[in-house]
Amino acid sequence: MRVGLVGLGRIGAFHAATLAAHPDVGELVLADADEVRAKEVAGRVGAATGDPFTADALVVATPTATHAALILRACAAGLPVFCEKPVAPDLAETERVAAEAGRAGVLVHIGFQRRFDAGYAAARRALRGGELGDLHRVHMLTADPRPPAAEYIPRSGGIFRDCHIHDFDALRWVTGREVESVFAIGANRGAEFFAAAGDVDNSAALLTLDDGTLVTMQGSRYNGAGYDVRMELAGTRRTLVAGLDDRVPLASAEPGAGYPPGEPWPDFGARFEAAYVAEMDAFLRAVRDGGPSPCPVDDALAALRVAEAAEASRRAGRPVRVAEVTA
Ligand SMILES: NC(=O)c1ccc[n+]([C@@H]2O[C@H](COP(=O)([O-])OP(=O)(O)OC[C@H]3O[C@@H](n4cnc5c(N)ncnc54)[C@H](O)[C@@H]3O)[C@@H](O)[C@H]2O)c1
Known part of the structure; x- marks a missing residue:
């Protein structure tokens, strides 16, 4: 499948390498507000840069304040989305995203890697x-x-x-x-x-x-x-x-x-490396096979x-x- 990834900082660059190596990912499209960074990570993992929304699934690893808008945009487009925790910095916005994701019926997976x-x-x-x-x-x-x-x-x-x-x-x-x-x-x-x-x-x-x-x-x-x-x-x-x-x-x-x-x-990257790989695999499997989210927004809200x-x-x-x- 074609997967878009937005946000290529500490955790996003790690997800980029995981996605690039995954057998179900045929095409990987990367984006970051910092275009130099996007090109650098894309070159390193062998991916393209471009619009991450033109994909079969989206991964969001931008700073927390941007998560809600990106999840809502994915829901409106019917695009399955994996988003790093937390959904939003405050309760009101998290409740709004949970309600909207429920209405849209789109797969939303929040990155609580300890479950993996x-x-x-x-x-x-x-x-x-x-x-x-x-x-x-x-x-x-x-x-x-x-x-x-x-x-x-x-x-x-x-x-x-x-x-x-x-x-x-x-x-x-x-x-x-x-x-x-x-x-x-x-x-x-x-x-x-x-x-x-x-x-x-x-x-x-x-x-x-x-x-x-x-x-x-x-x-x-x-x-x-x-x-x-x-x-x-x-x-x-x-x-x-x-x-x-x-x-x-x-x-x-x-x-x-x-x-x-x-x-x-x-650090957390080394301690949870296997869990980060497993959570992304679970997300891609849910996209491919149509299963329920293993980390739904409602749990992130709770x-x-x-x-x-x-x-x-x-x-x-x-x-x-x-x-x-x-x-
Ligand atoms: N699950 C975990 O264990 C874990 C670990 C680290 C971070 N996180 C979460 O991941 C998110 C990112 O954290 P980080 O430490 O990687 O941050 P970071 O600051 O290292 O990286 C963020 C990246 O997003 C880019 N960016 C900023 N705004 C953007 C926008 N509007 N559009 C596109 N790109 C944009 C920045 O240029 C930067 O490259 C945070 O929400 C954080 O809570 C989760």
Whole structure:
């Protein structure tokens, strides 16, 4: 098929290479606001530059503020679309996109790649299959080794909408439960630009699921040991951890303990490389075979509601029920 890709920055350039290598992609058409960049990436992966909307499917990897308009344009054209998370920086626009995508009946896949990570998928299967017994406790972590560029932060939506949105989606997807309430806090321990943007560089949250399960969550933009993303699920029979692999950036304080043996994960690109390839394959399969979206806009909206509750909680200094959050 002919696939269009718009936005060729950090994540878009990676998707370009994945699409160029995919057996179902006969033609790849790339576009970026920066034409020099578009030509450079096209030359590197062996693709053309042009209008990405003249295709059988569209991939969107532009900055967050542009996603909604591009998804809506694709829906109006009946074009199946994969769009990077998040759908939009705010709830009202995300609700509008969800409603429009539903009306149009067009395939829309939002890029929550943890759903395609082998560990997260295995944890989900084990929990749903009853292997853990009754779930009583969940702990989640998203920690970047270093902050993104200063100019990224003011338009990122803050740590809960930008980073923890992946945790909120994974939490709903793995457990099959809804988040009822959030009590979130944050701290500014690093560069000035976080506080200047009204954001924090370290975060923590207590969440309660609709069956009473308690969840703790932590995040950091300053995890010097490496890129650390984990989800621990403790039940009455077993405890399973997604992300506790040979490259988890941890060191044991126990004398003689040799775990973990590998080089720490340096960044999200390396840690989730296989998941990014698998999510694109799932999107192309859904386009080709007409299946449902494995990451629908409605789920992205539900994850954003939790992020909004977390941000509101941090600012108000009190627990916030997700049901309180309105556009
Ligand atoms: N799923 C993930 O793990 C993950 C990881 C990184 C980024 N993202 C998301 O991907 C999106 C892009 O992030 P990034 O870090 O690659 O950004 P980036 O700034 O590195 O790249 C954005 C690119 O889009 C181009 N661009 C900007 N406006 C455009 C427009 N209107 N039309 C065409 N091109 C335009 C820019 O020139 C740039 O090349 C963000 O929404 C981000 O949240 C997701």
